[in-house]
Amino acid sequence: MAVQPQPQMPKVWRTETKPHKFCPGCGHPLVLKAIGEAIEELVIEERVVFGCDIGCSLLAWDFFNLDSIQTHHGRTTPVITGVKRANPDIIGIAYMGDGGGYAIGSQHLVNAATRNEKITVFLVNNTQYGMTGGQMAPTTLPGQKTETSPYGRDPETTGYPTLGPEMIAAITGPNAYVARGTVSNLRQLKRMVKRALENQMEGRGFSFVEALSLCPTNWGTNAEETWHWLEEDMAKYFKVGELKVPGEAKEG
Amino acid sequence: MAQKPIEGEKKVFMTGNEAVAWAALAAGADIMYGYPITPQNEIMHYWTRLAPKYGRKFLQTEDEISAGFTAVGGVLAGRRAFTATAGPGNILMQESMCMAEMMRLPTVLVVTQRGGPSTATVIYSQQEVTMTCYGGNGEGFRIVYSTAGQQDLFDYTLKAFDVAWKYRFPTFVLGDGYQAKMREPLVIYDPEVRGVTITPSEPYMAKSGKPGVDRPPTHLRNTYNMEEELLAAVNELANAYAQMAPQVVESQEFETEDAEVVILAHGVVSRAAQGAVKVLRSQGYRVGHFRPITLRPFPDEAIKRVAEKSRRLFLVESSQAQFRKLVTDSLYGVSTPLTSYLKPGEGITVDEVVAEVKKLF
Amino acid sequence: MAKGAKIAIAGEGGQGVQSVAGILSEAAYDEGFEALYIPNFGVEQRGGVSVAYVQISDEPIGSPKFKIADIVVALSDRAVHRTKKYVGPNTVFVYDADIKGVDGALPKNAAKVLAIPAIRVAKEELHPRVFNVIIMGAVIGATKVVDIDVAKKALTKKFGYKFEQDPSLRDLNYKALERGYELVQG
Incomplete structure (x- = not known):
């Protein structure tokens, strides 16, 4: 292959399974890059169990040189909870989309958070269901057109977007770490990912990072419109920053 | 410890x-x-x-x-x-x-x-x-x-x-x-x-060694992209299951050797069947009882053997024929007639079984 | 037929029906009998009548519930209505004499229908808390499935620590057992 130079990828990326299976312009690989780099810097590769959900997140099942389990829709949180409870030395990561976390698996997310499970949940918010073809999600913005809200999401009949980190911050104790990052600020996202994992490593408690992400395929946007949607429309509704940091000053 | x-x-x-x-x-x-x-x-x-x-x-x-x-x-x-x-x-x-x-x-x-x-x-x-x-x-x-x-x-x-x-x-x-x-x-x-041994457990995940360096990572999935991939995966499961089945399958027989009528029952209802066999035998009726212990895998060979040499089968269960479906599936091709006594959600007593079985003589 | 008994005891919550059944079946088991006891439970029981099903036998016990009991004990009016269905031509039906207005509801097909003043005896002669021990005595008296001394041993096994703290409790319980036994004689 003569395509050089490639950007530096974390070693924890499994080269045998690259190129990856995500669509061009997808935000998942950016979030996964942040996670991979953080894991490498923390030197926890041997201890990690990486669980991914159904939806586009499942495409990460063989993404890493990490022990990985692809579960059912919404059920990654309980699987990783079960892993961690059975063996607390493991660093458990549950990786999911907004549908998996806020709709079909919301009871699991809420209860894992209230029980202060010592696991880390990374939730990718791209405002719709990607894998199934762009249906309305709990995070779909008011007025946003999707396959199941073709005239735009009407808050009167379908409610307002779920504010996940705000909810998790409200129901967790002081030892939880809760943040919202964005793929448009990868350095910050990586810091958040790392702090979330450190919170688990130190045995403090639940950690949760929502990552605002991209889906040009289902948004039907070109590059410019894609970034505008992320940085303007989504950012207006979903505030980026740390919502809860045990014993420390928050970022953002 | x-x-x-x-x-x-x-x-x-x-x-x-x-x-x-x-x-x-x-x-x-x-x-x-x-x-x-x-x-x-x-x-x-x-x-x-x-x-x-x-x-x-x-x-x-x-x-x-x-x-x-x-x-x-x-x-x-x-x-x-x-x-x-x-x-x-x-x-x-x-x-x-x-x-x-x-x-x-x-x-x-x-x-x-x-x-x-x-x-x-x-x-x-x-x-x-x-x-x-x-x-x-x-x-x-x-x-x-x-x-x-x-x-x-x-x-x-x-x-x-x-x-x-x-x-x-x-x-x-x-x-x-x-x-x-x-x-x-x-x-x-x-x-x-x-002398009962329990097979030790072992981790699927987070085994020792750096994944991708010292050992391949464990990658478990239940999603397949292609029909052919899934077929291969399910065939492999089916083969493994078929190989396991003879080691695991279990059933019990009570006085089936010369039985004219064999009572088929599983679980707690088997107790009523066992009791009924005792009572009926003491009254001169040639009755036996077959009890599958494993419902999956089902004891196909054992039940066939019993069914083929008896005059009639009497099936009793506390459900509307869920057990019977397993039995008739297993007995396909066997012509011994089967009478059933179905009581979904209610217990079954020895007396009831005795009374019902007597009707078959 | 096998030696033993099928016993249904029914009453209101707090009458101690289930503990009688538990002690009785365990006593029989300790004596070398096969014994099986199952309560009604959950939604079946909430706000309803508490029923205990006990079977004692010298042979392995078939099904945990039965259609017809050898002895039925009903300790409230609702219990009389609830347990009539367990009565057959060989059943002894025992109910408390203080239950009013159930005369029409009493089973007509029983071998024997027996009113015993257990509630009154408990209140006037002994102590209300040993009401269920009187009932236990009555069940033993009616079925003779275990010896009264075996029942005393079972009570001691269950309440030994209390008896040691207060020996008068032992006498009270034993007396209750004996009175219950007497109530169903003759």
């Missing part, structure tokens, strides 16, 4: 739920995940009282979906993990048990059947046979033991932990509300003194 939960063996008088908790302890179960539902609750109650004394764990989850999936997680971490449920909870656990089938995860699930459909009664039935054997969008790649009382519950809960890890299929102990709640005598024992 804490002492053994049971030293030697002991004759006791206890409920089935208590017997299950002791068996799980004796089998070396590491962790129970559970959610309240009647008539299973006391398995959790006894476990939560006993487990901490022996360094074992418990997690009460938010629902049965979670109890099933956390049990899957416990298995992935390499621990003997189990859960218990009934009725509507069994429905919710089918999702995780399908995943366990697909990924060959040895979860252990104790079912205390209650009445159905829907919430129905909390008391008793044999109406969770189809669901426990074939529930979910799967092919029934599971091991299901149908128990008939407290001694069975103890013995087969022990065995469930062994065969689950030996063959890596989700394993079910199918009891019922009667067995869960009644008290009767049994012997509980340290498996070692009986």
